[in-house]
Amino acid sequence: MSEVWDGVYQSDNTFFGEEASSFATLCFNHMKSNDVKSVLEIGAGHGRDTMFLASNGLTVEALDYSSRGIEIINKKAIEKKLPVKSQLFDVKKPFPFQDTHFDATYSHMLLNMRFSRAELHSIFSEISRVLKPNGLNYFSVRNHNDQFYGAGVEVEEGIYDINGSEVRFFSEKEILDLINRESFTMVWMKEEYEEPVTLYLVASIKLEKNQ
Ligand SMILES: C[S@@+](CC[C@H](N)C(=O)[O-])C[C@H]1O[C@@H](n2cnc3c(N)ncnc32)[C@H](O)[C@@H]1O
Numbered sequence: 001m002s003e004v005w006d007g008v009y010q011s012d013n014t015f016f017g018e019e020a021s022s023f024a025t026l027c028f029n030h031m032k033s034n035d036v037k038s039v040l041e042i043g044a045g046h047g048r049d050t051m052f053l054a055s056n057g058l059t060v061e062a063l064d065y066s067s068r069g070i071e072i073i074n075k076k077a078i079e080k081k082l083p084v085k086s087q088l089f090d091v092k093k094p095f096p097f098q099d100t101h102f103d104a105t106y107s108h109m110l111l112n113m114r115f116s117r118a119e120l121h122s123i124f125s126e127i128s129r130v131l132k133p134n135g136l137n138y139f140s141v142r143n144h145n146d147q148f149y150g151a152g153v154e155v156e157e158g159i160y161d162i163n164g165s166e167v168r169f170f171s172e173k174e175i176l177d178l179i180n181r182e183s184f185t186m187v188w189m190k191e192e193y194e195e196p197v198t199l200y201l202v203a204s205i206k207l208e209k210n211q
Pocket of ligand 1 (some may be wrong): 043045049063066110
């Protein structure tokens with residue numbers, strides 16, 4: 001499926017817009033008040049949020065499995081002289097970083113892609129591994145209030161084909177199950193409409209077992 005995203009970014013290298021998402025702005029403000037300096041972004045796309053976070057003083061590592069997306073990110077980072085490193089990488093595999101490396105992890109609209117529940121747990125376990133103690137994990141996912149929820153054909157348990165895009169829609173309970181199982185605690189959860197989708201925006205913290 002990385003070819004699908006390659007095609008999207010090939011035909012429009014600013015498909016998600018040039019401006020940062022409002023989720024990135026929200027997270028950045030929270031990161032600032034929590035002394036975050038280093039961020040791992042997964043599913044970074046063509047880097048609208050990567051550039052925003054890096055241009056505001058954070059060191060950002062970005063992963064995506066679209067080679068075109070990574071090419072665009074590299075080009076922009078060089079042009080703007082920003083502290084961004086990016087890698088072509090499928091997040092279903094163990095992340096290419098040591099334990100407790102990052103202050104925060106961030107993903108916008110990645111985890112509602114075609115991942116099985118087992119894959120989601122393994123991604124969360126990798127996120128937890130590469131985060132420092134008390135590290136923050138920010139993510140957004142499409143939810144049950146999304147106008148497309150209930151449309152399309154179920155192609156795998158909980159995943160629907162909506163006009164060629166494969167999407168998982170999350171309930172609040174599914175989010176809580178996912179984060180609690182990997183020892184994260186919810187910091188906040190909000191809902192937002194980012195045309196044309198409805199998302200849960202989540203901040204969670206990796207608490208040590210005895211905290
Ligand atoms: C909906 S887009 C969001 C892009 C970006 N976060 C944004 O909001 O601008 C999802 C991104 O996840 C990437 N992606 C999907 N599955 C992936 C996987 N298994 N490994 C790495 N990246 C993946 C796609 O290539 C795409 O760039």
